Amino acid sequence: MQSETPLAIQVQGVTKSFLGQRALDDIHFEVARGEVHGLVGKNGAGKSTFMKILSGAQPPDSGDIIVGGQAFKALNPAEGRAAGIAIVYQNPELHLDLSVAANIFLGAEPRMALGIIDEKAMARQASELLARLGLNLPVGRRLGDLDIADRQQVAIAKAVREKAHVLLLDEPTAALNKAQAEFLFNLIRDLARQGMAIVYVSHHLDEVLAISDRITVLRNGRKVALVDGKGADKEGLIAMIVGRTLDAVEPRRLDKPRAEAFLVMDGVSSEGGLDRVSLEVAKGEIVGLTGLIGGGANALAAVIGGLDHRHVSGAMTLGGRPYAPRAVREAIARGVLFIPEDMRGRGLVMSLSIAKNISLAALRSLSKLGWLKLAKETGVATAMSEQLDLNPRAPSREVRFLSGGNQRKALLGRAIFADGQLFVLEEPTQGVDVESQRQIHDHLRHLAAKGATIVFVSTDLEELIALADRILVLRGGRIEQSLSPEGLDPQQLLAAIQTQSTRSLN
Amino acid sequence: MSSPAATVAQAIRKPGGLRTLDIGRYTLLIVLLLIVVVTAIGNPRFLSVNNLMNILFQVSALGIVASGQTILLIAGGLDLSVGAALSVAGLATALTIMSTGSVTLGILAGVAAGVVVGTINGMLVATNRATPFIITLGTMTFLQGVAILMSGGSPINGTGKLFDVFGLGDFLGVPWPVYAMIVSILAMFLILRFTTLGRYAFAIGGNEEAARLSGIPVRRIKIALYALSGLFVGAAGVILTGILDSGLPSMGTGYELRAIAAVVIGGTPLIGGRGTVIGTLGGVLLLGLVSNSMNLLGVGANFQSAVLGLIITAAVLLQKKT
Ligand SMILES: Nc1ncnc2c1ncn2[C@@H]1O[C@H](COP(=O)(O)OP(=O)(O)OP(=O)(O)O)[C@@H](O)[C@H]1O
Ligand SMILES: [Mg+2]
Numbered sequence: 001m002q003s004e005t006p007l008a009i010q011v012q013g014v015t016k017s018f019l020g021q022r023a024l025d026d027i028h029f030e031v032a033r034g035e036v037h038g039l040v041g042k043n044g045a046g047k048s049t050f051m052k053i054l055s056g057a058q059p060p061d062s063g064d065i066i067v068g069g070q071a072f073k074a075l076n077p078a079e080g081r082a083a084g085i086a087i088v089y090q091n092p093e094l095h096l097d098l099s100v101a102a103n104i105f106l107g108a109e110p111r112m113a114l115g116i117i118d119e120k121a122m123a124r125q126a127s128e129l130l131a132r133l134g135l136n137l138p139v140g141r142r143l144g145d146l147d148i149a150d151r152q153q154v155a156i157a158k159a160v161r162e163k164a165h166v167l168l169l170d171e172p173t174a175a176l177n178k179a180q181a182e183f184l185f186n187l188i189r190d191l192a193r194q195g196m197a198i199v200y201v202s203h204h205l206d207e208v209l210a211i212s213d214r215i216t217v218l219r220n221g222r223k224v225a226l227v228d229g230k231g232a233d234k235e236g237l238i239a240m241i242v243g244r245t246l247d248a249v250e251p252r253r254l255d256k257p258r259a260e261a262f263l264v265m266d267g268v269s270s271e272g273g274l275d276r277v278s279l280e281v282a283k284g285e286i287v288g289l290t291g292l293i294g295g296g297a298n299a300l301a302a303v304i305g306g307l308d309h310r311h312v313s314g315a316m317t318l319g320g321r322p323y324a325p326r327a328v329r330e331a332i333a334r335g336v337l338f339i340p341e342d343m344r345g346r347g348l349v350m351s352l353s354i355a356k357n358i359s360l361a362a363l364r365s366l367s368k369l370g371w372l373k374l375a376k377e378t379g380v381a382t383a384m385s386e387q388l389d390l391n392p393r394a395p396s397r398e399v400r401f402l403s404g405g406n407q408r409k410a411l412l413g414r415a416i417f418a419d420g421q422l423f424v425l426e427e428p429t430q431g432v433d434v435e436s437q438r439q440i441h442d443h444l445r446h447l448a449a450k451g452a453t454i455v456f457v458s459t460d461l462e463e464l465i466a467l468a469d470r471i472l473v474l475r476g477g478r479i480e481q482s483l484s485p486e487g488l489d490p491q492q493l494l495a496a497i498q499t500q501s502t503r504s505l506n
Numbered sequence: 507m508s509s510p511a512a513t514v515a516q517a518i519r520k521p522g523g524l525r526t527l528d529i530g531r532y533t534l535l536i537v538l539l540l541i542v543v544v545t546a547i548g549n550p551r552f553l554s555v556n557n558l559m560n561i562l563f564q565v566s567a568l569g570i571v572a573s574g575q576t577i578l579l580i581a582g583g584l585d586l587s588v589g590a591a592l593s594v595a596g597l598a599t600a601l602t603i604m605s606t607g608s609v610t611l612g613i614l615a616g617v618a619a620g621v622v623v624g625t626i627n628g629m630l631v632a633t634n635r636a637t638p639f640i641i642t643l644g645t646m647t648f649l650q651g652v653a654i655l656m657s658g659g660s661p662i663n664g665t666g667k668l669f670d671v672f673g674l675g676d677f678l679g680v681p682w683p684v685y686a687m688i689v690s691i692l693a694m695f696l697i698l699r700f701t702t703l704g705r706y707a708f709a710i711g712g713n714e715e716a717a718r719l720s721g722i723p724v725r726r727i728k729i730a731l732y733a734l735s736g737l738f739v740g741a742a743g744v745i746l747t748g749i750l751d752s753g754l755p756s757m758g759t760g761y762e763l764r765a766i767a768a769v770v771i772g773g774t775p776l777i778g779g780r781g782t783v784i785g786t787l788g789g790v791l792l793l794g795l796v797s798n799s800m801n802l803l804g805v806g807a808n809f810q811s812a813v814l815g816l817i818i819t820a821a822v823l824l825q826k827k828t
Binding site: 307328329331332333338340345346347348349350351352356360361363364367370371372374414 | 699700701702703705706708709711712713715716717718719720721722723779780
């Protein structure tokens with residue numbers, strides 16, 4: 001079908017280097033009108049860089065971008081928009097203090113006499129547009145009050161309003177749960193049916209396979225394959241991405257956690273929304289927390305990590321001793337390390353190097369009387385970079401220059417280096433590629449085998465099943481179900497998360 | 507003449523730095539060289555060893571204050587009260603020497619005044635939601651009042667041995683205040699690069715929440731940083747009192763602006779998270795060169811302050827995009 005339909009965008013021989021290193025090497029690429037084109041590759045393969053070049057956010061070193069019959073050496077963002085190219089980032093760049101309608105119509109507001117914005121017309125047109133797209137969003141609400149999934153929908157509606165005919169989506173579902181992702185897929189399919197060309201970047205290969213007409217695979221900045229979405233299977237796709245074969249399904253842990261309880265919670269309620277949670281986690285156990293947004297998984301992590309400490313009632317013990325941290329610092333002093341999902345906002349210090357981000361929670365072990373042992377720090381960071389397959393292996397590189405997945409690895413490296421007894425990890429592998437995800441999982445299993453306890457929050461069903469010894473589904477601030485991942489399939493887990501009834505299986 | 511410029515360029519260079527940083531770095535360098543060339547042509551005396559030493563002598567107190575201010579800006583903070591605090595410290599020194607006759611006690615009083623004021627600022631900043639700008643604007647106004655009360659409105663003259671050392675004395679031809687400035691910059695350099703305190707400052711300025719989630723005692727560190735800056739201000743107050751052989755309620759006026767300007771010119775962004783004290787030294791020298799050359803070229807005081815304003819604005823605009 002592709003050869004007959006007109007091309008929406010075509011790329012010929014695009015090349016881009018950073019600091020003398022090739023990020024993209026002679027890329028040829030095309031998307032037809034009405035096509036959903038998947039773009040996959042390992043962390044640092046060049047996907048985001050390529051998307052930025054397509055949208056005009058970054059110039060290529062060489063090559064041509066052909067849109068609307070016109071060849072560009074480089075686009076600037078305004079030209080990109082004029083040519084009908086829209087990019088939606090994982091966390092869309094919108095104005096949080098403006099309403100949904102105002103965001104959609106930013107720069108093209110309907111006006112009355114004297115140039116005054118016609119709020120009513122704007123709200124009406126926004127409602128009409130959203131209705132046409134099958135979206136149910138409150139046009140008058142402040143954008144900052146909406147969650148990420150809704151913000152993405154607003155960004156997409158804005159692109160439609162701007163008459164974009166190429167939509168670039170860079171890991172749109174990384175921070176979404178399954179239901180939100182499904183909703184987005186339906187929207188994408190609708191838009192494609194109406195003739196929109198869509199480029200879809202993701203590490204969730206099942207999604208990519210389900211939604212893409214064609215899939216381009218990048219490896220080390222080179223295009224290594226272009227496959228038909230219908231004919232491809234996951235195992236084959238993984239092999240192309242990674243360059244070697246991996247099992248389609250990740251093998252689970254073989255050893256068993258120990259019997260002694262390490263973390264005990266007894267009727268714990270919190271300001272963050274926990275409602276009389278009682279829980280025992282064994283030493284060396286890996287517990288996965290999940291549920292719908294606001295269900296309480298993150299609230300539970302916040303209490304254990306020492307972030308949410310006001311108005312916490314109930315009792316906790318850690319390693320047999322009472323545990324009531326009044327600050328994150330106190331939790332860390334007890335060997336409890338928390339890693340937040342919001343990597344950019346709350347995790348990494350973007351102005352500092354990889355090494356300095358990795359060492360940040362454990363400077364005590366890298367200093368003597370307040371003096372840093374810099375050589376040791378570099379050594380430690382180098383070793384950690386190797387263990388986590390961080391790319392590039394340059395401890396002195398500022399983390400803001402890393403690809404998204406590699407930033408996540410650096411953040412995780414901080415917790416692992418700090419050598420805790422209890423790790424509390426929110427979305428530990430969000431945005432991380434298949435191979436690295438397995439490496440990280442192996443690493444966590446290894447830590448658990450050595451006696452560390454791990455509590456992680458995840459919306460990734462496969463990750464929950466592959467990594468956890470026990471999956472807890474939270475709803476309304478309570479532990480609603482406790483599931484054994486042994487033999488559990490993702491659909492069952494999804495049903496458990498989404499079920500409205502409050503009956504408990506165990 | 508090329509060596510400070512080269513050092514400055516070295517210090518501000520960042521591996522893989524953005525283009526904006528490069529502009530900032532070269533701007534400083536070019537401006538420095540332009541000033542040197544223009545002034546040297548206009549007045550050959552400018553490049554004499556005597557005059558260059560004179561510039562260093564004149565900026566010494568500023569260099570000390572700016573060293574302290576550097577770590578505050580790196581940590582995402584700011585202290586507008588350093589000028590007024592410098593006056594208070596200077597007056598504390600002069601008054602103590604006057605009433606006890608002991609220069610040692612005078613030095614201790616001045617340094618202690620700086621540390622106390624810094625600590626109070628730190629506690630206010632660490633425990634309030636208001637920005638450091640507003641909080642230290644408040645303490646600045648308060649301290650200006652204190653300085654006038656302390657002096658009774660007129661200079662406290664006569665510092666005896668303090669004047670002999672800092673006002674008149676030198677070692678190997680270099681005035682003692684210049685050594686004090688070098689020691690300050692060196693100390694701050696070591697703190698920033700080699701101590702946990704310095705690292706914490708970078709982390710807090712880069713991402714305060716990430717610092718907190720990494721177990722860094724953010725409040726305590728902030729207080730410590732303001733106290734540390736206060737120590738530098740106190741030392742500068744003592745030295746300036748020695749140079750002037752008196753304590754004046756207005757002796758620190760304008761220091762806050764010039765110190766912050768020097769730090770920003772030196773490549774430390776107002777939003778924090780990065781920066782170097784060597785860059786600050788470059789900023790201090792730039793300001794010193796500018797005012798010295800304007801003096802030599804016979805530029806009036808009002809015009810000089812307009813030029814200072816332009817430099818500060820340009821520095822901030824160039825930094826904006828990092
Ligand atoms: N501004 C920059 N300066 C230096 N290097 C950069 C810059 N931007 C990207 N890179 C490098 O280019 C390479 C490609 O990065 P890119 O962000 O495109 O990867 P990606 O495929 O999107 O990875 P991920 O799956 O982790 O998001 C990486 O090695 C990255 O470190
Ligand atoms: Mg990316």
